[in-house]
Amino acid sequence: MPATPIPRIVQSHTTSPLGDVLLAATEQGLAGVWFVHRQEHMPDSRQWTTDEAHPTLRAAAAQLLEYFDGQRQTFDLPLQPAWGTLFQRAVWQALLRIPYGRTSTYGDIARDIGNPKAVRAVGAAIGQNPHSIIVPCHRVVGANGSLTGFAGGLDRKQHLLHHEATHA
Known part of the structure; x- marks a missing residue:
């Protein structure tokens, strides 16, 4: 093939x-x-x-x-990742369902895509998200609420979450 x-x-x-x-x-x-x-x-x-x-x-x-600038909470753009497996794309779609100013966990995402035991795979897929900010991987936190993993750096993740909490 x-x-x-x-x-x-x-x-x-x-x-x-x-x-x-x-x-x-x-x-x-x-x-x-x-x-x-x-x-x-x-x-x-x-x-x-x-x-x-x-x-x-x-x-x-x-x-x-x-x-x-705090004037937009959702993005209106045609998303067309040029790569990614079907599993990764399902995870990225699930990220789009996390509301602005809210957080979700890796386990929540795994359950959302119908694969509750795939928590680690979900984490790996989130780490490969090609649409930083727009597909809000920064809204995913650890099960205990801790800030974990963000390809752009935890300092940026913390800033984005604070920004959204301020403008929600």
Whole structure:
């Protein structure tokens, strides 16, 4: 079986109160959002074309600015991850159901996707989330409420949770 080709990806950068952000898109939608210089699982973007005028990238940058200004609680962007297994994509979809200003646990997500014993696999899938902030992996905490894992760094996770609690 031939491998599924990776779609053409374009990129741009934007700034945020938490540092520079890399945005990526395909023709179908937003492929990813990563904090630059701190993201563990950021893809190699050297082969991507820069396109500051791409409509999805411009919309993502504008909506992130609104989010950080406390003017946006949900994002209205076509999400099109260019990678990810069916399991990972199910986890990422479950993250979208966590309300702004609220948190959930890894166990909650595992139950939500119908696989309550897959807590560790859920954690691994969350760590691979390509849409930082927009697909709110920062809203997932440990079973005891502790801040655990965030590819952009726990300091950013804490900031995002505080930001949402303040603007909820």
